[in-house]
Amino acid sequence: MKQPLTIVGAPGSPYSRKMRALLRYRRIPHVWVLNFSNESKELPKPRVQLLPVLVFPGADGRPAEASVDSTPLIRRLEREHAGRGVVPPDPVLAFLDALLEDYADEWLTKCMFHYRWAFEADAAYASQVLPRWSGIDRSDAEIAPLAEQFAKRQIGRLWVVGSNATTAPVIEASYRRLLALLDARLCEAPFVLGRRPAACDFGLFGQLTQLVHFDPTPMAIAREQSPRIAAWVDVVEDLSGLEVSSEDWLATGEIPDTLRALLGEVGRVYAPFLLANARALERGDERVECTIDERLWVQQPFPYQAKCLRALREGYTKLPAGERAAVDAALAGTGCEVLFR
Numbered sequence: 001m002k003q004p005l006t007i008v009g010a011p012g013s014p015y016s017r018k019m020r021a022l023l024r025y026r027r028i029p030h031v032w033v034l035n036f037s038n039e040s041k042e043l044p045k046p047r048v049q050l051l052p053v054l055v056f057p058g059a060d061g062r063p064a065e066a067s068v069d070s071t072p073l074i075r076r077l078e079r080e081h082a083g084r085g086v087v088p089p090d091p092v093l094a095f096l097d098a099l100l101e102d103y104a105d106e107w108l109t110k111c112m113f114h115y116r117w118a119f120e121a122d123a124a125y126a127s128q129v130l131p132r133w134s135g136i137d138r139s140d141a142e143i144a145p146l147a148e149q150f151a152k153r154q155i156g157r158l159w160v161v162g163s164n165a166t167t168a169p170v171i172e173a174s175y176r177r178l179l180a181l182l183d184a185r186l187c188e189a190p191f192v193l194g195r196r197p198a199a200c201d202f203g204l205f206g207q208l209t210q211l212v213h214f215d216p217t218p219m220a221i222a223r224e225q226s227p228r229i230a231a232w233v234d235v236v237e238d239l240s241g242l243e244v245s246s247e248d249w250l251a252t253g254e255i256p257d258t259l260r261a262l263l264g265e266v267g268r269v270y271a272p273f274l275l276a277n278a279r280a281l282e283r284g285d286e287r288v289e290c291t292i293d294e295r296l297w298v299q300q301p302f303p304y305q306a307k308c309l310r311a312l313r314e315g316y317t318k319l320p321a322g323e324r325a326a327v328d329a330a331l332a333g334t335g336c337e338v339l340f341r
Helices: 014-026 070-079 091-118 120-133 141-156 170-184 199-213 217-225 225-235 258-281 303-318 321-331 336-340
Strands: 003-008 030-034 053-059 062-066 287-292 295-299
Touching: 003 321, 014 030, 014 070, 014 091, 014 336, 030 120, 053 287, 062 070, 070 091, 070 199, 091 120, 091 141, 091 217, 091 258, 091 303, 091 321, 120 141, 120 217, 120 287, 170 217, 170 225, 170 258, 170 295, 199 217, 199 225, 199 295, 199 321, 258 295, 258 321, 258 336, 303 336, 321 336
Parallel strands: 003 030
Antiparallel strands: 003 053, 053 062, 287 295
């Protein structure tokens, strides 16, 4: 057994849950350390403070290098650990996987943050539970000021992720559609790209751990609309016992209608946002304003999501001509094709 990795995260962090589930599935030895615990204070710190932090051991086996950002971390693990990979070997499927993972990480998180902090009951619950993870034995008197401070800070960040009175109907409708579309896909296969999980499955799972199993309002919606997805989240939490083979991926050129419908949701909501966000940053605008799903969308520009668009476009450009044509065919009519013109 190799020296274990250390993952520093929190149960309420969708990206922490994404990466922990991925490490479990890939059977990569690791230890889970709660953020703000005494154990975490002794570990190397990344340059940018995000969750989760993956701490890689040095030559002596001791924690040495701290890294963040789940998507590049997944690709690094693909290079450094053989077997049970989550990036499909077929370049076309791999590209679609990257697009869907990006949608989950960068759009579905808007749903997660919106439901958690824009609804009074959800904010009250989160503000009481989340601060206690750093100290289960803290008294109610100790938690009270922390809970108030935490909720105030997070509610103040709603504008950053795009949750406001104008965008709320878009976010809430997109969440309900995602539940329906993913449910339909899971009726045909246990994972988005076949009978084994891809990176996009873990991206979706991470956000859904919160939407389906923590925050009261979206949890009630999911359990009424799609018990299948509630069950799927339970299953994906630990796939270490799932046996897989190379034949479990979708066949080359096989794009089921249910997968195309999921891509259509990406094109419906995420693609127009990505383009408008990039334009706003190029012009130096203080607001992103565009139409999504025939409604006005307005928020603060987000530089990281411009970086996501560049990465997707670079991946598309690097595809050989034949695979690029196959991607074009898969995306035709989904609304995603506008990202790569």
